[in-house]
Amino acid sequence: METLSERNYLNEPRGWKSWIFTLDHKRIGVMYLIAIMASFLLGGVFAMLIRMELLHFGGKHLMGAQTYNQVFTLHGAIMIFLFIIPSIPAALGNFVLPQMLGAKDVAFPRLNLASFYIYVFGALFAVYSMSTGAVDTGWTFYTPYSTTTNTSVISMTLGVLILGFSSIFTGINFIVTVHKLRLPGMTWYKMPLFVWSLYATAIIQVLATPILGITLILLMLERTFGIGIFDPAMGGDPVLYQHFFWFYSHPAVYIMILPAMGIISELIPVFSRRKIFGYKAIAFSSLAIAFVSFLVWGHHMFVSGQSQYAAMIFSFLTFLVAIPSGIKIFNWLATLYKGSISLAVPMLYSLSFLFLFTIGGLTGMFLGALATDVHLHDTYFVVAHFHYVMMGGTVMAFLGGLHYWWPKIWGRMYSEFWARISAVLVFLGFNITFFTQFILGAKGMPRRYYNYLDQYQPLHAYSTYGSWILALGFIIMAVYLIHSLVKGRRAPDNPWQSLGLEWTNSSPPPPENFTVTPKLTHGPYDYDKIVSGDSTG
Ligand code: HEM
Numbered sequence: 044m045e046t047l048s049e050r051n052y053l054n055e056p057r058g059w060k061s062w063i064f065t066l067d068h069k070r071i072g073v074m075y076l077i078a079i080m081a082s083f084l085l086g087g088v089f090a091m092l093i094r095m096e097l098l099h100f101g102g103k104h105l106m107g108a109q110t111y112n113q114v115f116t117l118h119g120a121i122m123i124f125l126f127i128i129p130s131i132p133a134a135l136g137n138f139v140l141p142q143m144l145g146a147k148d149v150a151f152p153r154l155n156l157a158s159f160y161i162y163v164f165g166a167l168f169a170v171y172s173m174s175t176g177a178v179d180t181g182w183t184f185y186t187p188y189s190t191t192t193n194t195s196v197i198s199m200t201l202g203v204l205i206l207g208f209s210s211i212f213t214g215i216n217f218i219v220t221v222h223k224l225r226l227p228g229m230t231w232y233k234m235p236l237f238v239w240s241l242y243a244t245a246i247i248q249v250l251a252t253p254i255l256g257i258t259l260i261l262l263m264l265e266r267t268f269g270i271g272i273f274d275p276a277m278g279g280d281p282v283l284y285q286h287f288f289w290f291y292s293h294p295a296v297y298i299m300i301l302p303a304m305g306i307i308s309e310l311i312p313v314f315s316r317r318k319i320f321g322y323k324a325i326a327f328s329s330l331a332i333a334f335v336s337f338l339v340w341g342h343h344m345f346v347s348g349q350s351q352y353a354a355m356i357f358s359f360l361t362f363l364v365a366i367p368s369g370i371k372i373f374n375w376l377a378t379l380y381k382g383s384i385s386l387a388v389p390m391l392y393s394l395s396f397l398f399l400f401t402i403g404g405l406t407g408m409f410l411g412a413l414a415t416d417v418h419l420h421d422t423y424f425v426v427a428h429f430h431y432v433m434m435g436g437t438v439m440a441f442l443g444g445l446h447y448w449w450p451k452i453w454g455r456m457y458s459e460f461w462a463r464i465s466a467v468l469v470f471l472g473f474n475i476t477f478f479t480q481f482i483l484g485a486k487g488m489p490r491r492y493y494n495y496l497d498q499y500q501p502l503h504a505y506s507t508y509g510s511w512i513l514a515l516g517f518i519i520m521a522v523y524l525i526h527s528l529v530k531g532r533r534a535p536d537n538p539w540q541s542l543g544l545e546w547t548n549s550s551p552p553p554p555e556n557f558t559v560t561p562k563l564t565h566g567p568y569d570y571d572k573i574v575s576g577d578s579t580g
């Protein structure tokens with residue numbers, strides 16, 4: 044085994060204290076990475092339990108109805124609040140954003156470390172809630188059930204409230220970093236598109252998250268003191284809760300997907316050796332998505348009794364979001380066109396993203412259309428749709444980014460062979476698990492049910508078999524990634540011949556990112572100007 048002898052951020056300074064008190068954005072990114080991977084594992088275990096229970100009809104195979112409610116709530120809450128929201132920005136974004144800008148760190152390194160510990164603190168509340176009976180409300184905590192059920196709602200919602208602060212602080216940090224710490228000469232239009240997407244995400248994090256915080260505080264007050272804001276018996280309105288909740292949670296789905304789109308905009312040019320097509324259109328469509336995301340929350344409430352006119356406007360506005368998303372898909376495809384495409388692992392995940400996110404997005408149109416949503420609302424069609432977007436979209440892009448920056452993060456390569464096998468298993472397993480659910484939902488299978496009619500059994504069984512293939516893919520991934528940490532081949536500084544600034548330093552980077560201040564000699568996507576191979580300059 045070759046050792047990483049030169050000084051880098053992993054070996055200098057040494058000692059566990061230098062890690063837990065670190066102000067280095069790279070180390071904080073790595074700590075986030077470990078924390079979110081642990082959350083993903085935990086959320087994944089709950090997912091497997093749900094699928095096991097649904098393998099046969101009749102209910103009560105692994106667990107009773109009450110436990111089932113707790114299991115899907117924990118799965119959803121962990122995946123959303125502990126995994127997917129922080130995943131790309133706080134882990135990968137933290138690691139690469141300053142390097143992409145040619146900066147030494149983020150604008151507020153102490154705030155960055157505070158964000159991480161706030162995340163850990165919030166996660167502890169969630170764990171406490173799990174150990175004291177968990178929650179059975181669904182990750183949406185809808186009233187009046189959440190204010191009356193006797194499960195541990197307060198500790199879970201308090202955890203989510205705290206996690207929100209972590210997300211807000213990361214957002215503030217990134218906004219200031221992008222404004223203030225760009226390398227001289229790096230104008231806005233010379234920034235990598237991943238930076239643009241993190242910037243748009245940060246705006247949503249800062250503006251939308253406080254609404255969730257206030258909503259959860261009201262929920263806790265209602266539950267503890269019966270203030271009556273959501274309880275009709277006291278003059279309150281339970282639907283008001285849904286407005287508040289989705290006013291955050293719809294924009295939040297863009298906190299999940301925008302950074303993923305940013306990663307895809309990085310990977311496709313590198314692995315097709317082409318300049319990104321429509322740079323400005325991609326950059327501005329991120330901002331457009333961020334803006335429109337605040338106007339469409341009502342599409343979650345078409346059947347809540349809202350007025351027909353409101354529903355029509357929300358439906359119309361929902362279709363508007365498809366335009367900037369479609370622009371991005373078009374631009375990525377145009378970049379691929381006539382490119383010299385390499386099927387390296389990060390590219391396999393990018394192609395998976397393109398395929399799966401498109402299905403996720405288009406099925407969203409069925410849900411955004413009033414007439415079809417009435418039929419599909421709260422069925423497995425919705426479950427399939429959001430897994431295609433969140434897992435087929437965000438998780439695929441996250442895995443693409445993870446495999447792309449892995450050599451930079453650790454200075455080691457993983458086994459390309461096993462990584463490809465795993466990528467194929469994840470893709471196949473994912474589709475078998477979730478495509479079946481579109482059909483189930485269209486046929487009327489409701490979501491959040493632990494039992495069902497026998498007519499749904501075959502499709503539920505396929506879905507569960509798919510989840511085993513998916514799990515196998517992830518187990519293989521865990522093995523080769525951990526193996527690469529101990530026995531992996533030493534990574535070159537720029538294994539993908541990428542033109543990104545973050546690849547001009549060593550792998551792993553020195554503690555201060557760049558030993559000499561880098562000079563901008565070309566844009567991040569100038570593959571048309573620079574012949575591949577001559578890319579480190
Ligand atoms: C390992 C693969 C996964 C499997 C097999 C899986 C399976 C499931 C199942 C069966 C449900 C319950 C549907 C219902 O009865 O309503 C569910 C709900 C959910 N899943 Fe997943 N899931 C997976 C990954 C993910 C990921 C990666 C995310 C997000 C990052 C996610 C987010 C959610 C959410 C938000 C819910 C809704 C929970 C609720 O209804 O309160 N899942 N999942």
Ligand SMILES: [Cu+2]
Pocket residue numbers: 292293296339340342343
């Ligand atoms: Cu929405």
